[in-house]
Amino acid sequence: MIKLFSLKQQKKDEEGTARAGGSQKKASAAQLRITKDLNELNLPKTCSTEFPDPDDLLNFKLIICPDEGFYRGGRFVFSFKVGPNYPHEPPKVKCETAVYHPNIDLEGNVCLNILREDWKPVLTVNSIVYGLQYLFLEPNPEDPLNKEAADVLQSNRRLFEQHVQRAMRGGYVGSLYFERCLK
Amino acid sequence: MATGESQTPDYQQRKWQNLRKLLERSGPFCHPDFEPSAEILDFIMNSCKVLIVGAGGLGCELLKDLALMGFKKIHIVDMDTIELSNLNRQFLFRKNDIGLSKAKCAVEFVNKRIPGCEATAHHCAIQDLDEGFYKQFHIVVCGLDSIVARRWLNGMLMSLLQYNDDRSLDQSTVIPLVDGGTEGFKGNARVILPGMSACIECTLDLYPPQKTFPLCTIANTPRLPEHCIEYVKVIQWAKENPWGTTTGLDGDDPQHVAWVYEKAQERALKYGIANVTYRLTQGVLKNIIPAVASTNAAIAAFCATEVFKLATSCCVNMNNYMVLNMADGVYTYTFSAEKSPDCVACSNNTQVMEIQAEATLQMIYDKLCEDQLYMMKSPGITTVINGRNKTLYMSSIKSIEERTRDNLKKKITDLGLYNGADILVADVTTPNTITIKLKFIENIDVEMSR
Numbered sequence: 001m002i003k004l005f006s007l008k009q010q011k012k013d014e015e016g017t018a019r020a021g022g023s024q025k026k027a028s029a030a031q032l033r034i035t036k037d038l039n040e041l042n043l044p045k046t047c048s049t050e051f052p053d054p055d056d057l058l059n060f061k062l063i064i065c066p067d068e069g070f071y072r073g074g075r076f077v078f079s080f081k082v083g084p085n086y087p088h089e090p091p092k093v094k095c096e097t098a099v100y101h102p103n104i105d106l107e108g109n110v111c112l113n114i115l116r117e118d119w120k121p122v123l124t125v126n127s128i129v130y131g132l133q134y135l136f137l138e139p140n141p142e143d144p145l146n147k148e149a150a151d152v153l154q155s156n157r158r159l160f161e162q163h164v165q166r167a168m169r170g171g172y173v174g175s176l177y178f179e180r181c182l183k
Numbered sequence: 184m185a186t187g188e189s190q191t192p193d194y195q196q197r198k199w200q201n202l203r204k205l206l207e208r209s210g211p212f213c214h215p216d217f218e219p220s221a222e223i224l225d226f227i228m229n230s231c232k233v234l235i236v237g238a239g240g241l242g243c244e245l246l247k248d249l250a251l252m253g254f255k256k257i258h259i260v261d262m263d264t265i266e267l268s269n270l271n272r273q274f275l276f277r278k279n280d281i282g283l284s285k286a287k288c289a290v291e292f293v294n295k296r297i298p299g300c301e302a303t304a305h306h307c308a309i310q311d312l313d314e315g316f317y318k319q320f321h322i323v324v325c326g327l328d329s330i331v332a333r334r335w336l337n338g339m340l341m342s343l344l345q346y347n348d349d350r351s352l353d354q355s356t357v358i359p360l361v362d363g364g365t366e367g368f369k370g371n372a373r374v375i376l377p378g379m380s381a382c383i384e385c386t387l388d389l390y391p392p393q394k395t396f397p398l399c400t401i402a403n404t405p406r407l408p409e410h411c412i413e414y415v416k417v418i419q420w421a422k423e424n425p426w427g428t429t430t431g432l433d434g435d436d437p438q439h440v441a442w443v444y445e446k447a448q449e450r451a452l453k454y455g456i457a458n459v460t461y462r463l464t465q466g467v468l469k470n471i472i473p474a475v476a477s478t479n480a481a482i483a484a485f486c487a488t489e490v491f492k493l494a495t496s497c498c499v500n501m502n503n504y505m506v507l508n509m510a511d512g513v514y515t516y517t518f519s520a521e522k523s524p525d526c527v528a529c530s531n532n533t534q535v536m537e538i539q540a541e542a543t544l545q546m547i548y549d550k551l552c553e554d555q556l557y558m559m560k561s562p563g564i565t566t567v568i569n570g571r572n573k574t575l576y577m578s579s580i581k582s583i584e585e586r587t588r589d590n591l592k593k594k595i596t597d598l599g600l601y602n603g604a605d606i607l608v609a610d611v612t613t614p615n616t617i618t619i620k621l622k623f624i625e626n627i628d629v630e631m632s633r
């Protein structure tokens with residue numbers, strides 16, 4: 001170990017005598033990390049992103065247009081909010097499109113393990129994108145958030161498919177109204 | 184200085200004789216460069232400036248410990264005000280202080296109780312204080328319960344580092360950070376030499392992730408009282424917005440807590456779950472782990488001792504991360520946390536790029552892709568101007584590319600960049616976003632036309 005400083009001689013500058021030449025505020029660790037994540041975002045062809053403010057990389061939207069499965073032809077928008085504690089904490093992700101889906105409720109909450117209990121700092125925005133895309137290909141009735149939809153999927157896949165179609169075209173499934181979200 | 188010449192200087196007073204034994208004699212555990220001297224105590228008392236971050240459970244202990252050790256020029260920062268529930272362990276506060284600033288009350292108490300102590304309070308968020316403020320301290324010691332705040336402070340101390348032209352660290356810019364943390368009967372203390380040893384960001388994995396439950400469990404198959412409270416917090420609040428859509432759930436607002444408590448009880452009743460209490464509701468909402476006074480006292484003592492060692496060199500510092508577990512007997516263990524070579528906060532990855540002041544962003548982009556030094560594939564370039572992030576160009580994201588494409592043609596000075604400005608560059612070829620400092624060089628054409 002080296003001796004850090006000879007404090008005996010050292011008197012500190014008084015407050016306010018900041019470094020000459022104007023110092024630049026550094027970007028936060030969260031900002032540096034999200035920049036890296038986004039620059040390397042490798043979107044599947046069914047997905048695209050939208051940045052309302054290109055200078056704000058912490059808030060953006062992901063649009064998924066599945067080309068196969070129950071949700072083929074639909075267009076689903078997710079909002080991403082990346083907080084100051086990223087990547088220690090996952091981004092907050094909400095589905096902004098009303099969807100009849102066992103793992104997404106009508107408030108837009110999404111049940112995806114890596115968005116909560118299984119999040120790890122090594123995961124990236126890309127991991128979440130693939131996770132969300134997978135939810136549309138393989139809705140999982142085992143972990144229901146919309147329990148009715150999950151029950152229908154488990155008991156009658158054809159009926160489930162009809163419900164999904166009806167919801168995407170815009171209309172009622174049971175007592176619930178869904179906005180049209182076909183491309 | 185002192186008014187009466189005949190008076191003995193305060194560091195020669197009898198009460199310091201035990202400290203003087205440490206500081207005026209050598210010993211086997213001393214730092215190799217330690218030179219025993221009476222001036223060291225004078226330095227602690229009259230020159231050494233220490234910042235305590237947080238005036239809560241750990242902060243009260245730290246302030247008391249350091250002040251009794253002889254440190255006088257202590258500053259303490261905390262944005263919180265005193266609550267009834269603090270009084271059992273935050274012993275510098277009394278019932279009459281409820282509602283007042285923690286930092287101010289703590290300082291008032293200590294300055295009155297310990298003669299000669301000149302502590303200064305800052306009742307604000309750490310983010311409200313700037314570089315010039317943090318630069319004045321010799322040592323920062325931190326007793327926070329928030330990872331975000333720790334990371335911010337860590338980033339601030341890293342940003343004060345300066346490097347010599349040969350990229351070696353200018354050690355006079357290093358402000359050591361002593362960090363303490365407690366959780367129930369467990370705690371840790373660590374010494375961080377910014378730029379030299381492992382920092383908060385290097386070891387972010389050591390912080391346990393916040394305990395969360397799968398969303399589908401809390402929505403459909405709740406089994407624990409926590410599940411019911413989480414349900415109200417995550418789902419029901421947003422559904423019902425009891426205080427309107429603009430009011431988010433605030434765990435410090437007793438009305439909000441009461442609302443959540445009531446709804447969680449209803450839900451628990453529905454699923455036959457017992458033990459939803461007001462206290463648990465508060466705990467889940469604020470992610471509180473009960474604070475134990477003795478853990479705080481022990482961890483603060485470790486931290487204060489490390490501050491003393493740093494300030495005096497009378498003893499080698501711990502290397503560098505100590506854990507304490509008092510849940511089952513008393514156990515401590517110290518290990519050396521390793522500095523991550525490509526840590527986003529503390530690795531000096533700043534490079535310098537020479538460029539003409541008249542250059543366009545395209546020229547920087549081309550340089551990043553073609554120059555032997557970089558050879559990047561598709562660099563994303565951002566910067567920070569007046570504290571705001573600005574995306575200069577990012578080709579990999581279509582919607583951003585479209586809106587930043589025009590920047591390529593612009594002069595870099597028109598984009599707000601200047602001689603000495605940092606640009607942040609992300610690319611697949613580097614493990615992290617790197618910082619590149621622009622160094623303007625004379626344009627040869629201009630030179631010749633003169």
Ligand SMILES: [Zn+2]
Pocket residue numbers: 381382383384385386522523526527528529530
């Ligand atoms: Zn680091």
